[in-house]
Amino acid sequence: MPGALLTDLYELNMAASYLRRGMTEPATFSLFVRTLSHNRGFLVASGLEACLDALETFEFGEDDLAYLRTIGFEERDVDGFRALRFDGEVWAIPEGRVVFADEPLMEVTASLPIAQLVETILLNQVTLHTTVASKAARYRIAAPDAGLVDFAFRRTHGREAAMAVARASAIAGFAATSNVEAARRYGLQAAGTMAHSFVEAFPSEIEAFRAFAQDHPDRTTFLVDTYDTLNGVRAAIDVIRELGLTRGIGVRLDSGDLDHLSREARRLLDDAGLGDAQIFASGGLNEMEVETLVRDGAPVDAFGIGTQMGVSADAPYIDSVYKLVETGGRPVLKLSAGKATAPGAKQVWRGAEGDVLALRDEPPPGEASAPMLEPVMRGGVRIGPAPSLDEMRSRFKTDVTALPAEVRRLIDPERVEVRHSDALRALTTQARDDAILRAGLEP
C-alpha cells in the first residue's frame, strides 16, 4: 500500500508552510515511547524495516497531487510536494532489541518538510510492530520451553496487521505461524491442524480423523474437542494405531479445563504407547493463563496463540511519539503539561550500570557501554543489507535473557529508570529556558 497520501492532513499543511517559507533546514525528530503500559516492564523494538521501505519509496504521484489541489493546496504547494523524496539520515535501535520508555527507537534527520511529512507512517508502523512484538515476548517468557504458534490472523486488525504479527512473534521466538502468506514472505514454518467444521463435515469424528490422517500423514494433529474431548483423544488413538502413524502426531485441545484435559490426554496417549504424541493447546489463551499451565506442570508441548497476542489485547497500543528535537542546529522541546520532551539528537548507551540517554556525539558513559542506536539510512539509502529474522530473534533472546527477573515478570514488573547524561540535562535546561523565552512566559 504505497502512497504519500497515507498521512495526516496536518503534515501536509505544515510541509506546505515550510516549503513556501524556505524552511528547509535539517531537522531531527526522535521517535520514542513516553510511558509503558500497565504490566509492561520493557518493549521489543520492531517495525524498522517497514519504515525504511516506506522512506525509500516515498513519492507523490500525479493523482495524489491532483487530489491535493481539490482540497485547497495551491499550485506552488503541489510543485513543492512533487519534488519531495526522503533523502535524509536514520538512526535506529535494531529490531528485536529490548528497549525502555524514553529511549529513541528511531531518529530521523532530514530537511524539515520531509522529516515532518513521514511522521504518520513511521509512528504507525513502529507502533504496530513494537506493540505486537512486546506482547509476543510475554508468551515466550510465560512458556520458555514450549512451542508457540501464531494463530492470530482471523482476529488481527486487517491483513497487514496479520503479517506484522507473524513476523513480530517470530522475532520473539515463536516457532511457526498459521498465516501461509507470512510463512512464504518471511521464511517461517507454516503450521495448522483442522477446524471443528472438518469433523462435522464427516459422518463421524473417527471418519474425519481417518480421512485427515490419510491425506496429511506427516502433520496429523487431531482436534479432539468438537464433541467430547477425551472421547476425541480415544478416537485419535484408534486412528493413529489403525494407520500406524508415527511422525508429527498429536492432539489439540481447544476448550474446557486445559490443565485437567492435558493430563488426561497425556495419560491416555502414554497408556497407548504414544509417548511421542504431542499435546497442543489453544483457545483464546492470554500469557498469564499460559504461565499458570506451565508453572503447574500441565503436559502441554505447544500452544496456539491467537487473538490475545494478535491485538495485544491488554495493551493494544504504545504511547509512541515523534518529536522535533532539533531544527537548524537549534535544540527544541515543548512544555505541554505532562508531555515535556528532551532536546537534541541522541544515543542510548547500555552498560552494567543500566541505560544512559545521552546526546548523540557524547563519548560513552562507561568503558563497557555499548551504543544502541545505529545508522541505518543515509542520503535516503539503506546502509547495508537488511538483517535476517534470525538475527533479530537472536538479539531478542540475548536481551530478554539479560533482563532482571523483576523487569521480565508479567505482572507489575519493575520499571527501569533510564539515566540522562550530564550533557543532556544541561541541554534540556538550556532548551527549556529558550522555549520559555519563545513562549513569552516568565522564567
Add this chain to the structure above:
Amino acid sequence: MPGALLTDLYELNMAASYLRRGMTEPATFSLFVRTLSHNRGFLVASGLEACLDALETFEFGEDDLAYLRTIGFEERDVDGFRALRFDGEVWAIPEGRVVFADEPLMEVTASLPIAQLVETILLNQVTLHTTVASKAARYRIAAPDAGLVDFAFRRTHGREAAMAVARASAIAGFAATSNVEAARRYGLQAAGTMAHSFVEAFPSEIEAFRAFAQDHPDRTTFLVDTYDTLNGVRAAIDVIRELGLTRGIGVRLDSGDLDHLSREARRLLDDAGLGDAQIFASGGLNEMEVETLVRDGAPVDAFGIGTQMGVSADAPYIDSVYKLVETGGRPVLKLSAGKATAPGAKQVWRGAEGDVLALRDEPPPGEASAPMLEPVMRGGVRIGPAPSLDEMRSRFKTDVTALPAEVRRLIDPERVEVRHSDALRALTTQARDDAILRAGLEP
C-alpha cells in the same frame, strides 16, 4: 493486498482433503459474535464490502501454488486449488446496522472447500471493521452534538487498519478524518491543524501562528498548548485580529484539564469578540472522558479522537466466529464446552417484540417484523451496486436512535436477549442428538 495465501494453513489442509474426497457439496457457514465484550450492549455491523471484494477476487496464482508444493501439498491438491473461485451465495446484515450477540453478520453458502477456505479473510475483515465501528459509535453516543474527527492513523495497527478506522468512524457519524488517503478513497472530509513541532520550528509561538494563518487562511485552528495553553489562546487571538481572520478559525487544546481550559479559552475568545471561533479538544480521549466533558457543559465544539478509538482500546477485538451450520443439506453443530452453536441457515427478524433468530426460510414471527439479512452475492457476483457510506451512516443513525437507553449506555449496558424461533429450537435439538450419535456419546 490480494492473495489466496492470506489464509490459515488449516484451511488449505481441510480444503485439500475435501477436494481429494469429492466433498464438494454445498455448505453454509455463519459468521457471528458469540458474546459481547464488557461495556458493549450492541455492535455496529461493518466490513461487508471488504469481504465481498475479497470473495470476488479470490484466486490462487501460479506463484502461490508453487509455494504450496514446497510445503507438502501434492500435485492433485495444487490442481484442485488452481480451479477454485468463489461462486457461492452470501447473505449479510448491511453495514451500519446495530446487531447483537448470536446474530449472523454474514452467511456464506458455497461448495465446502471454497466456503471453508475464505473463513480466515472474512473473519479478519469483519472483526476489524465491526470492532472499530462499534467503538466509534460510543463516541457518537457520548457527544451527540459535537463534531468528531478521526485522528487515529498514527496508532492504528497498520495502514489497512487506518483506512478501516476512517471508514468505520464515518459510518458511526464522525464528521471528518485526518487520514488524507481515506478522505480521497471514501469521499470524506479531510481535517487537520498543526503539530507542536510547527510551533517549535519558528522563533516564537506567535510567529508560527501568523505563518500558519497566512498560509491556510480558511482553515486556521491554532494548537495552543505547546508552551502554555492560555497564553497560546491569547497569541491566537492576536493573530486572528491582526490578520482579520473570520472563516474556519479556532483553537485546539491537546493537554491539561480540558474542562477548565475550554471554559477559559471560551471566555478569552468571547471577550475578544470571537464568539464564532471553535474550540477543538484532543489528547488521547476515551469516550467516557468525552461524555463527562459534554455532560458537564465544557464548551468544546469538536473532538479529535485518536488511539482509544483507532484500536478500540478497551475491547480491541470481538468474539467473532465462522461456523459450519449446514453441509449437504444436513444441519450441524459442535458440542465443545461453552462453544455450542445453532444449526442451519438463518434469518434475523427485528420487530417491536425484539429480535428473533430464525431459520432462513421461516415466515416472519410477527406482522411488523423486518428481515435483517439480505442476499448480497449470488454465483460469486455482487447483487446490485455497493451502498454509499451515506446510506450506511443513515442506517446507523436510525438503529442507534431506536435503541433503549439502557442498551446504549457506555457503562454496564443491558444485554439484549435474542429469542430463537420454535423451528430453530427444534432443529437445534435434532442436530444435537445427531451430533451425539456421530460422536459415539451416550445421549
